[in-house]
Amino acid sequence: MDELRQLPIPLLVWYRENARVLPWRSDPTPYHVWVSEIMLQQTRVAAVLDYYRRFLETAPDVAPLAALSQDRLMKLWQGLGYYSRARNMQKAAVQIVEDYGGVFPNTYEAIRALAGVGDYTAGAIASIAFGLPVPAVDGNVLRVAARITGDSGDITTPAMKKKVTAALAEIIPLDAPGDFNQALMELGATVCLPNGAPLCERCPAACLCRAFQEGRTGKLPVKAAKKARRVEERTVFLLFYGDRVALRRRPNRGLLAGLWEYPNEPADGTLWLQRWGLSAPLARAGTGKHIFTHIEWHMTALAGELDGPDLPQGWVWAGREALRDTYAVPNAFRSFEKTVLDRLGHF
Numbered sequence: 001m002d003e004l005r006q007l008p009i010p011l012l013v014w015y016r017e018n019a020r021v022l023p024w025r026s027d028p029t030p031y032h033v034w035v036s037e038i039m040l041q042q043t044r045v046a047a048v049l050d051y052y053r054r055f056l057e058t059a060p061d062v063a064p065l066a067a068l069s070q071d072r073l074m075k076l077w078q079g080l081g082y083y084s085r086a087r088n089m090q091k092a093a094v095q096i097v098e099d100y101g102g103v104f105p106n107t108y109e110a111i112r113a114l115a116g117v118g119d120y121t122a123g124a125i126a127s128i129a130f131g132l133p134v135p136a137v138d139g140n141v142l143r144v145a146a147r148i149t150g151d152s153g154d155i156t157t158p159a160m161k162k163k164v165t166a167a168l169a170e171i172i173p174l175d176a177p178g179d180f181n182q183a184l185m186e187l188g189a190t191v192c193l194p195n196g197a198p199l200c201e202r203c204p205a206a207c208l209c210r211a212f213q214e215g216r217t218g219k220l221p222v223k224a225a226k227k228a229r230r231v232e233e234r235t236v237f238l239l240f241y242g243d244r245v246a247l248r249r250r251p252n253r254g255l256l257a258g259l260w261e262y263p264n265e266p267a268d269g270t271l272w273l274q275r276w277g278l279s280a281p282l283a284r285a286g287t288g289k290h291i292f293t294h295i296e297w298h299m300t301a302l303a304g305e306l307d308g309p310d311l312p313q314g315w316v317w318a319g320r321e322a323l324r325d326t327y328a329v330p331n332a333f334r335s336f337e338k339t340v341l342d343r344l345g346h347f
Contacts, residue, residue, distance in 0.1 A: 003150075004145065007171065010204040010208075011183045012173070012180060014183070015182065018186070020186065020190070023049070024036035024052065030125055030130065034089075034104070034117075034121070034129075036052060037125065038085050038086075039051060041121075051077070058076055062102050065093040066097045073090055075326065077328065079331055085116060106130050107132075108126040119165070120137055123136030132177060133172045133177040135164075138185065139194070140189055140194075141181075142155040143188050144188045148208055148210065148211070150210030150214060151220075151221075155221040156223050187203070197218070198217050231296045233298050233299075234299045235302060236299050236336060237262060237302055237304075238302070238339060239278065239303075240305050245318055245319075245323070245343070245344065246311055247261065248261060255295070259330050261333060263276075277310075278312075282304040284303075285339050286300075288334075290334075292332075301339065
């Protein structure tokens with residue numbers, strides 16, 4: 001990976017002229033960098049900005065985050081997806097409060113030991129917030145490195161990640177490790193694009209890039225094909241009583257753990273009302289689809305008015321304000337949000 005040795009100076013010059021202005025870059029405290037990096041996993045910057053602002057308004061530092069109720073935490077995260085990120089953040093906040101007196105740890109090893117923090121996130125925090133010369137290698141960085149060096153290794157493998165990390169550790173500037181890591185991320189996010197043609201004419205590394213010089217930017221990086229997702233057919237029950245809709249909490253482990261949902265079960269679900277001890281005339285109320293990492297839900301909604309307010313143990317009634325302010329219903333059920341709000345709007 002000799003091409004990388006020539007990268008730091010032109011990359012840093014480019015970054016300092018072209019970096020996007022982002023709130024966590026303007027005030028890169030360890031907590032701010034951590035929150036932003038966790039939010040940005042599997043999520044675009046544009047989608048994160050408002051969540052980041054609202055999150056810091058409620059949990060401006062480690063101790064308030066550690067003290068949040070589960071429902072409040074999930075409500076703050078509602079819509080970002082991958083909710084285990086938020087639960088692990090809170091576990092890590094508790095670790096910091098209990099083990100470090102609420103002060104963010106300042107070594108790579110201690111940061112890496114926090115719940116939900118992997119090699120990349122630990123490297124990002126260590127370099128950006130503490131100025132430690134540690135690489136931060138994510139998908140953007142792997143793609144940039146593979147193209148610049150012309151490496152046809154599978155970037156999804158641990159061996160390739162280890163190889164790139166070792167190469168970057170040798171060249172990371174000791175006086176600007178945070179800027180260097182952010183520059184690589186920025187280059188991958190805005191120029192050396194993952195989907196569609198990279199913008200090579202804007203790239204500060206074009207003169208070094210073997211993929212560009214050899215006309216292979218469309219073939220690199222190499223990634224193993226993903227396994228096909230499993231499809232699940234589900235019936236979603238929109239059960240009303242006056243101006244409220246029924247919700248139940250999902251189990252604390254597994255998919256969408258601990259979140260509130262409209263009751264749903266594998267199709268055919270028409271007998272579930274009897275099993276729950278409920279009675280309501282049901283009518284078809286639309287369909288929806290949601291794609292998770294490994295599963296795809298195909299949903300059919302049935303709606304009806306219950307003949308009484310009693311619900312199974314652990315279920316709750318939620319009105320419009322409670323849906324807005326209290327209960328975190330994941331985006332998987334967004335297809336039915338308008339139906340629910342329209343129905344509640346009549347009361």
